[in-house]
Amino acid sequence: MNSMKITLFKYMSLCLSVVFLGACAGPGYGPIVEDLSVQARASQRIPLATNNVLGNETNPSATDTQPRKPVELEKPKPYVVPKAKVTITPQSSPSKVVVAPTEKNIEVVIKQEEALPPSDQAVVEQLLSNADSLKGQGKMAEAVIQLQRAQRIAPREPKVYARLSALQLSLGEAARAEQLALKGLTLVPNKKRYQYYFWKLIAASRSHLGNSKGEAEAIIQADKYK
Amino acid sequence: MSKNRATSKSKPNAPEKWFSWVWLFKLATVLLVLGVVTLIYLDAQIRHRFEGHRWSLPAKVYARPLELYKGQQLAVGQLDYELTQLGYRFVQSATDTGQVQKTNQGMIIHSRGFRFTDGAEQGHLVEVILQKNKVTQLRQISGAAIASLRLEPQLVGGIYPSHNEDRELIQLNDLPNGFIETLLMVEDRDYYSHYGVSPWGIARAMWANIKAAAVVQGGSTLTQQLVKNFYLTDQQTLWRKLIEAPMALLLNVHYSKEEVLEVYLNEVFLGQAGKRAIHGFGLASRFYFGQPLNEIKLHQVALLVGLVKGPSYYNPHRHPQRATKRRNLVLSVLAQQGVISDVQKTQYQALPLDLSKAKQVSRYPAYMDVVRRQLQQHYPASALSNQGLRIFTSLDPWVQHQAHIAMVEQIDALNQRHGKIPTLEGAIVVSHRGSGELLALVGDHDGGYAGHNWALDTSRQVGSLLKSVIHLAALESGQYNLATLINDESIALPQPDGSVWQPQNYDRRSHGKVPMYKALTKSYNQANVRLGLQVGLEKVLQQLSEMGIEQSIPAYPSVLLGAVEISPMQVNQIYQTIAGNGFYSPLSIVRQVTKANGQLLSIFPLIVRQAASNDAVYLLQHEMRLVANEGTARGVYRFLPKQQKVAAKTGTTNDQRDSWFAGFSGQHVATVWLGREDLKPTPLTGASGALNVWGQLMQHLSYTSYEDIKPETVGYYYVNRATGVVIPNGCPDGIDLPMVNATAPPINTNCGY
Numbered sequence: 001m002n003s004m005k006i007t008l009f010k011y012m013s014l015c016l017s018v019v020f021l022g023a024c025a026g027p028g029y030g031p032i033v034e035d036l037s038v039q040a041r042a043s044q045r046i047p048l049a050t051n052n053v054l055g056n057e058t059n060p061s062a063t064d065t066q067p068r069k070p071v072e073l074e075k076p077k078p079y080v081v082p083k084a085k086v087t088i089t090p091q092s093s094p095s096k097v098v099v100a101p102t103e104k105n106i107e108v109v110i111k112q113e114e115a116l117p118p119s120d121q122a123v124v125e126q127l128l129s130n131a132d133s134l135k136g137q138g139k140m141a142e143a144v145i146q147l148q149r150a151q152r153i154a155p156r157e158p159k160v161y162a163r164l165s166a167l168q169l170s171l172g173e174a175a176r177a178e179q180l181a182l183k184g185l186t187l188v189p190n191k192k193r194y195q196y197y198f199w200k201l202i203a204a205s206r207s208h209l210g211n212s213k214g215e216a217e218a219i220i221q222a223d224k225y226k
Numbered sequence: 227m228s229k230n231r232a233t234s235k236s237k238p239n240a241p242e243k244w245f246s247w248v249w250l251f252k253l254a255t256v257l258l259v260l261g262v263v264t265l266i267y268l269d270a271q272i273r274h275r276f277e278g279h280r281w282s283l284p285a286k287v288y289a290r291p292l293e294l295y296k297g298q299q300l301a302v303g304q305l306d307y308e309l310t311q312l313g314y315r316f317v318q319s320a321t322d323t324g325q326v327q328k329t330n331q332g333m334i335i336h337s338r339g340f341r342f343t344d345g346a347e348q349g350h351l352v353e354v355i356l357q358k359n360k361v362t363q364l365r366q367i368s369g370a371a372i373a374s375l376r377l378e379p380q381l382v383g384g385i386y387p388s389h390n391e392d393r394e395l396i397q398l399n400d401l402p403n404g405f406i407e408t409l410l411m412v413e414d415r416d417y418y419s420h421y422g423v424s425p426w427g428i429a430r431a432m433w434a435n436i437k438a439a440a441v442v443q444g445g446s447t448l449t450q451q452l453v454k455n456f457y458l459t460d461q462q463t464l465w466r467k468l469i470e471a472p473m474a475l476l477l478n479v480h481y482s483k484e485e486v487l488e489v490y491l492n493e494v495f496l497g498q499a500g501k502r503a504i505h506g507f508g509l510a511s512r513f514y515f516g517q518p519l520n521e522i523k524l525h526q527v528a529l530l531v532g533l534v535k536g537p538s539y540y541n542p543h544r545h546p547q548r549a550t551k552r553r554n555l556v557l558s559v560l561a562q563q564g565v566i567s568d569v570q571k572t573q574y575q576a577l578p579l580d581l582s583k584a585k586q587v588s589r590y591p592a593y594m595d596v597v598r599r600q601l602q603q604h605y606p607a608s609a610l611s612n613q614g615l616r617i618f619t620s621l622d623p624w625v626q627h628q629a630h631i632a633m634v635e636q637i638d639a640l641n642q643r644h645g646k647i648p649t650l651e652g653a654i655v656v657s658h659r660g661s662g663e664l665l666a667l668v669g670d671h672d673g674g675y676a677g678h679n680w681a682l683d684t685s686r687q688v689g690s691l692l693k694s695v696i697h698l699a700a701l702e703s704g705q706y707n708l709a710t711l712i713n714d715e716s717i718a719l720p721q722p723d724g725s726v727w728q729p730q731n732y733d734r735r736s737h738g739k740v741p742m743y744k745a746l747t748k749s750y751n752q753a754n755v756r757l758g759l760q761v762g763l764e765k766v767l768q769q770l771s772e773m774g775i776e777q778s779i780p781a782y783p784s785v786l787l788g789a790v791e792i793s794p795m796q797v798n799q800i801y802q803t804i805a806g807n808g809f810y811s812p813l814s815i816v817r818q819v820t821k822a823n824g825q826l827l828s829i830f831p832l833i834v835r836q837a838a839s840n841d842a843v844y845l846l847q848h849e850m851r852l853v854a855n856e857g858t859a860r861g862v863y864r865f866l867p868k869q870q871k872v873a874a875k876t877g878t879t880n881d882q883r884d885s886w887f888a889g890f891s892g893q894h895v896a897t898v899w900l901g902r903e904d905l906k907p908t909p910l911t912g913a914s915g916a917l918n919v920w921g922q923l924m925q926h927l928s929y930t931s932y933e934d935i936k937p938e939t940v941g942y943y944y945v946n947r948a949t950g951v952v953i954p955n956g957c958p959d960g961i962d963l964p965m966v967n968a969t970a971p972p973i974n975t976n977c978g979y
Contacts, residue, residue: 123373126374145817148661186807186935189938
């Protein structure tokens, strides 16, 4: 009986080791990026990202420490992508973007916006009003999306820049707000109401940034169009 | 040893038994253990595969949605093209979703709707009234006016998990009428009653096939087919064949019939498109018909179900007759089984295959390259490929289509004219003037992906394109206006290494004192080098960096003539800043990223940053318009109507190694580069090479007339063309030029002579 047990044991261990090895074998994983074009010269195609790096699962917006280089023919000069973006971190509660404490003059400025003339395209007015109601619901990112749609449709419509600038200012992004207002200014020569409004926005933004000299200059400019 | 002798002595003449129950028992136990262990292994394997395929979702990359609104100007053929690419069917009467009906005045579109990040856009039945490709009215058939209609965005690519397969996930409750019946009737009649394997099904199938003398029914169940599909990429070894049945049984034990069916519908292999495998009915419906699965009709359903047996053999693109026969066979089976009537069968069989008319060869490789790079800076690899992220980009399919055609056709024409130019390559970058979004990207000479993205990864000398920056720096200084005289005499500059740099004009002549605008329109090298040195090389380089060129550039005078290497993408960035009235907006490609359920993860907001004063840029823009009207870029009006305002600059490098063209219209900024990969001279200048590509591209993009917005501080002055002096309006040989009022010179009453 002993010899039978030994043989059985040998067989079992053999089987188990085979099974174990088989189970351990598995395919390597790595993301493949593919476009929907039919590859006319597929044989010449260099594989794209083949790095097998499993990154952090936590925050998908976290920037990687190492830029991943695709396999290329020559050493590429990396395309410097704009760093600017607003990331909405997923939260359990309905997304609330933290609004910077609005200073009094910002609120005043934003109220003055009501006095601006309507834009001359129905679709733009619709998008602006959508943005307004989204802003009222606290959905800031969605409001920005509406305004940017309007800006693409009517890039010369000053009211869009006025709203974008005011929105960025109320989010505490004063530098962005200032630049958007400056761009808006280039669209409204001889339009006093807009010029006044944009200079007030610039003054409020500069105040927020601690640029008191710039703020004073902006106030002087605004007064010209009162 | 002694024991044996003892045994053999005690039992003499007894034969050695080769068969013993004990031995059999041992064998049986071993086999049983083996079997159990194998079953456990198979169980783990099948569950791993099932769950893995069920839960990993590839990321989807979308182009920009086409938004129709009153007052919108479209290009000729654009709306038809985009609707076709989206799989809309042109019919007599648009009764169903995904149909378009042409009318005398325009179209009636039954749109599909889409869950956008800023809210769901419902499907609408909308009438679009067009006049010369301009939307003059937009209203719902029900009567209510609507401000805009957003069509669903075209899917342009994806980022897949390791198994490198594309999916368009479908759910059981979202199937077209008759789909399940057709599938089960043909492939697995007893699906809901068997245990994963159906011996009765096999027998019946064999009988039916013998009777029909054709493969009418499949013998393996859907469950077994699913198991086979999991291993399709591996060899069909004997081992695989043996384990198929037990794995099917195990699947049936762990998962409900609905769950298995749903995964089957998303897994079954239905075709191959080059390197791309088509898995699942959702994707197959898109691939063959260009339509979502829930939209297709029974004859199309029959084709897809028929493909299960042999997607390559019955490939409708390669073997349309075979495919039609197979489809009709499926329809016959349905009629036989009473799912449809004989009349219906005849009607359906008479229909054509109804494949998609959308061009399968849509080219986006260079664009997808940039998307990937931008995303990889913000998202780890696994999040990108497994979580079903939805990535909304600014790609404009129409602009991309036209850019691709322009590149291919014009390079062809150039090869015809000059004899084949070896290793000629090219790149096109197109962006939206207002927002800086990237609309289209062509990365090589034929839009295919040869592994190198010339728009991004190659920097070439930019030649005369740099002159625009010199002029901007000059205008910024406040000490120059467009009429200021610049000396176009020869100039010799000793270099640190002892040599002398003596740049020549293209025509090898000097032109004396010329007004500043003329130095740009004629692209005089000598005058521009003098201007650049007067303004200050450092100032010019500073201006360049303000406009978005981040690399550090050594301050050699030759930089003034563009002896500095910049990629087409970055060149477009420079001209985008000029077109943006001096405001730098980074060229961006991704608008938003959301989760699979629509939850917003990131947005990329509009950023502007003033890089030059409004006055100076306005003057430069005017100069560049003159370059197109009467300067080196005037060839562009062979392609465009004379009233279309464009601003442009040509660029040619030493020995004509590079041919550049950069410019903008009211809506678009575009940069074209042509050059040889081996860096040898070409027969092309900017005006005779890249210009043609640019011209053809712009010709096919939508155009609305526009007025540049003149700053209050600028006025127009009538100026003597030769001497640059401001003269009264009655004088001859004058040109209207904008100038900053505060520094405009006084009028010379002698007509400037």
